[in-house]
Structures are given as C-alpha cells and as structure tokens.
Amino acid sequence: MYSDLPLVYWWNGMKKDIAKFVAKCPICQQVGIDHQKSGGLSRDIMILTWKWEDLNMNFILGLPCTNRQHDSIWVIVDRMKKLAHFIRVKVSYFVKDYAKLYLRDIVRLHGVPLSIIIDRCPYQILRGIGMVAYELDFPNDLASVHPFFTSPS
Structure with missing residues (x-):
C-alpha cells in the first residue's frame, strides 16, 4: 500500500x-x-503432450442397483483434456473383470496410457520412488494386461 x-x-x-x-x-x-503462509517449494509441473496418455481413475460407490445389478461407476479421466469414461461396474468384480473392461473400453479406443493415477488403490506399497511416485505390488493376474503390472520378485 x-x-x-x-x-x-x-x-x-x-x-x-x-x-x-x-x-x-x-x-x-x-x-x-x-x-499469508508461503506456498512452500514449487514443483515442476509435467506438461502433458497427448490425450489419453495420462489417466486418473476413481470409483463412485454405494449407488442403487440397476437391472443388471451394477452398483458402482468406474470413472476414468484423461488428465490433459479432462474427458471421462463412466463404466458401470459391480462392487463384487475381481481384478480380471476390471482388466477386461479396461481393455474393451479404454485401450481399444485410446491405446495404452503412459501413466495412471488411482485414488483408491487396495494394493500394497512396496517403496517410494520420488516425492509423489510409488512402486506398488500388483497381482500377477495383471501381467497379461501390460508388462508394467509385473510384481517384483
């Protein structure tokens, strides 16, 4: 002033x-x-280069059942364009069921992404790789989907 x-x-x-x-x-x-408090140290923001290469995934749970007994929605969002797929799922689905849906609805249309961020990940965290990256223990069932999902020995 x-x-x-x-x-x-x-x-x-x-x-x-x-x-x-x-x-x-x-x-x-x-x-x-x-x-005002300082915002802290700034981080480099990754500049996204192509649509459907970097995805976010989350679930909307606790919905009323449909005629086919779907009670949840799997939300898959492209981080660059903020476009989304809303896939009807059941809470009782296994990893194999999600892999089939993923291949049918995402990979078929957009190819295999470079990175996926999952908010609710029930898998074990093996180690931290960086400030915001982790190595996760994925089930061996996912190895047939993509080599990225192979569990370390």
Missing part, C-alpha cells in the same frame, strides 16, 4: 502513519501479504 501512495500523496511521517493505520485495520490484517 505504501509504495502506491507516494506517487500521488506525500507528507512528513507518511510511512509511520500508514503502518499505524494498517496495524489497526482488521481488513488489512486479514488480506495482507505479510500475513
């Missing part, structure tokens, strides 16, 4: 008067830059 005023106004002791005013003003205290 002080840096803007001397362009238009000036008086003796102006900086001290402005500091007193700002210290007493409740609105100035709430929105002042000096009182």
